[in-house]
Amino acid sequence: MRTLKYAILGMLAQKPMTGYDLMQEFESTLNEFWSANHSQIYPELKKLTNEGSITYTMKQSEKGPDSKLYSITEAGEKDFLEWLNDDEDIIKTPKDPFRLRVFFSKSMKEEDRLDFFMDHRLKHRKRLKHLQKQLQKFTHIPTKDEDAFGDYLVLMSAIMREESTIEWIEKCIELLEA
Amino acid sequence: MRTLKYAILGMLAQKPMTGYDLMQEFESTLNEFWSANHSQIYPELKKLTNEGSITYTMKQSEKGPDSKLYSITEAGEKDFLEWLNDDEDIIKTPKDPFRLRVFFSKSMKEEDRLDFFMDHRLKHRKRLKHLQKQLQKFTHIPTKDEDAFGDYLVLMSAIMREESTIEWIEKCIELLEA
DNA sequence: TATGTCATGTAAATAGTTACATGATTCG
DNA sequence: CGAATCATGTAACTATTTACATGACATA
Numbered sequence: 001m002r003t004l005k006y007a008i009l010g011m012l013a014q015k016p017m018t019g020y021d022l023m024q025e026f027e028s029t030l031n032e033f034w035s036a037n038h039s040q041i042y043p044e045l046k047k048l049t050n051e052g053s054i055t056y057t058m059k060q061s062e063k064g065p066d067s068k069l070y071s072i073t074e075a076g077e078k079d080f081l082e083w084l085n086d087d088e089d090i091i092k093t094p095k096d097p098f099r100l101r102v103f104f105s106k107s108m109k110e111e112d113r114l115d116f117f118m119d120h121r122l123k124h125r126k127r128l129k130h131l132q133k134q135l136q137k138f139t140h141i142p143t144k145d146e147d148a149f150g151d152y153l154v155l156m157s158a159i160m161r162e163e164s165t166i167e168w169i170e171k172c173i174e175l176l177e178a
Numbered sequence: 179m180r181t182l183k184y185a186i187l188g189m190l191a192q193k194p195m196t197g198y199d200l201m202q203e204f205e206s207t208l209n210e211f212w213s214a215n216h217s218q219i220y221p222e223l224k225k226l227t228n229e230g231s232i233t234y235t236m237k238q239s240e241k242g243p244d245s246k247l248y249s250i251t252e253a254g255e256k257d258f259l260e261w262l263n264d265d266e267d268i269i270k271t272p273k274d275p276f277r278l279r280v281f282f283s284k285s286m287k288e289e290d291r292l293d294f295f296m297d298h299r300l301k302h303r304k305r306l307k308h309l310q311k312q313l314q315k316f317t318h319i320p321t322k323d324e325d326a327f328g329d330y331l332v333l334m335s336a337i338m339r340e341e342s343t344i345e346w347i348e349k350c351i352e353l354l355e356a
Numbered sequence: 357t358a359t360g361t362c363a364t365g366t367a368a369a370t371a372g373t374t375a376c377a378t379g380a381t382t383c384g
Numbered sequence: 385c386g387a388a389t390c391a392t393g394t395a396a397c398t399a400t401t402t403a404c405a406t407g408a409c410a411t412a
Contacts, residue, residue, distance in 0.1 A: 001275070001370095001371095002370085002371090003273070003275050003278065003371095004371080004372090006278070007278055010278070010281070010282040010285075013282075013285065018391080018392095019391075019392070019393095020390065020391055020392080023391095030278075030281070031271060032271055032277070033271065033273065033274040033277035033278055033281065034273050034274070034275075034277075034278050035271070035273065035372095036372080037372080037373065037374085038391090038392075038393085039372090039373075039374080039375090039393080039394080039395095040371080040372065040373085042392060042393055042394090043393085043394085046393090061380095061381095061390075061391080063380090063381060063382075063389085063390065064379095064380055064381055064382090064389075064390035064391060065379065065380050065381080065390070065391050065392080066380095066391080067390080067391055067392080068391095068392085080285075081285065084279055084282055084283075084285055084286060085286065085287075085290060085294075087297070091274075091276055091298070091301060091302070091305075093209060093210055093211065093213070093336070094272030094273070094274070095181070095211065095212050095213065095272070096211040096212070096269075096272070097179070097181050097212075098269055099210070099211035099212075099332050099335055100181065100184070100185055100188070100208075100211055100212050101262055102328060102331050102332055102335070103188070103208070103211065103328040103329065103331070103332050104188040104191075104262055104328060105262075105327075105328055105331075106322075106325065106327055106328055107188075107191065107258075107259065107262055108262060108263060109263075112263060113322075116263075119265070120269070123269060124269070127269075141353070143353075143356070144284075144291075144353065144354050144356075147284065149283075149284055149353075150280060150281040150282060150283055150284055151281065153280050153281070153283075153350050153353070154277050154280055154281050156346065156349065156350075157277055157280070157343075157346045158271070160342050160345065160346045161339075161342060161343075161346075163342070164338050164339060164341070164342035165335075165339075167338065168334060168335045168338045168339075171334060172331050172334075175319070175321075175322065175327075175331070176322050178321070178322075179398095179399095180398085180399095181399095182399080182400095196362095196363080196364095197363075197364070197365095198362065198363055198364080201363095213400095214400085215400080215401065215402085216363090216364075216365085217365085217366080217367095217400090217401075217402080217403090218399080218400065218401085220364060220365055220366090221365085221366085224365090239362075239363080239408095239409095241361085241362065241408090241409065241410075242361075242362035242363060242407095242408060242409055242410090243362070243363050243364080243407070243408045243409080244363080244408095245362080245363055245364080246363095246364085357412100358411105358412090359410100359411090359412085360409105360410085360411085360412105361408105361409085361410085361411105362407100362408080362409080362410100363406100363407085363408085363409105364405100364406085364407095365404105365405080365406085366403100366404080366405080367402100367403080367404070367405100368401100368402085368403075368404090369400100369401080369402080369403095370399100370400080370401075370402095371398100371399075371400070371401090372397100372398080372399075372400095373396100373397080373398075373399090374395100374396085374397075374398095375394100375395080375396075375397090376393105376394080376395070376396090377392100377393080377394080377395100378391100378392085378393085379390100379391085379392095380389100380390075380391080381388100381389085381390075381391105382387100382388080382389080382390100383386105383387090383388080383389100384385105384386090384387090384388105
């Protein structure tokens, strides 16, 4: 489906960026719903350049070596908007090794089972705290016309997902202790 | 991480199965947290056989062609239990093209945006209904010692995840209509 | 005889991760 | 000088999907 392509085009539709900038976006903002290493980003940028979806100009940096500043082309923007409005995407259940282990948890030793759940609850609680901190950066709830609207919605989704996961783990613990 | 390997070993630890049986499990029960096509399963079974984790005997079928009935070996069982009790697995945020599009949704036409969310809400509602039907198959809540305990927990997780997603989409719609 | 299910496999392509590799500049 | 950050790239491997390929048996 070449989703990475559209993630990159979407970012470049907002403003020109270098590969390194994109990498950092994938590590921070986008991280809650998409990720990519630099080893995936740089070849994709090359490919998109060859395909005519993006172009670049050399940019001299004050700090560190020179870099390529990528911009989206008209063709790229058209392609991106088509993808964005496409109905095709169906929601596939994400693979989850933790749930797989829960499914098999009957094979665990009784005393390890509770620890297993409590350990994961702790990890998710930490993650939730981290996300809630990010939410505090918003001084107000953005309206649908503001730039930050999308950011806010996906952050909300990440928070609600963590809350739901913690709730589920707690139900599991309850059933284990019953 | 070779998670498919452990998914297969876990299934075979319960009872001997053919590749086709495994395929069907991946399509039904396991589908909420792991999936694999037959084109991935058969080569993995071959590999696991070579590695000595599983063995097979030919099984004559009443209907259709013969098949290979795979069983887990002692070495395979040991390996599986080690994986199950391993602490290493961290929860990585699953990639989600829908959330990616929500992030970029400011670029959509105003009139398309609402439809986009409502369409996805409908899809998730259908999915939730389907999962709730599966829940009805349980005549009672299994205790931690019953075989069905793991099945029940992961089904609960799938249901709660869908509920949370729908709730989130509804919040999005609210903010859009405000 | 055509469709569906049972049953198994390989090939090719895409996607993603981990490791290898280089080089500048800044700060302690 | 060593570590961190900026900056870009390739290579090798693992994982996953889609397509190709075959053949039995059942039933309409």
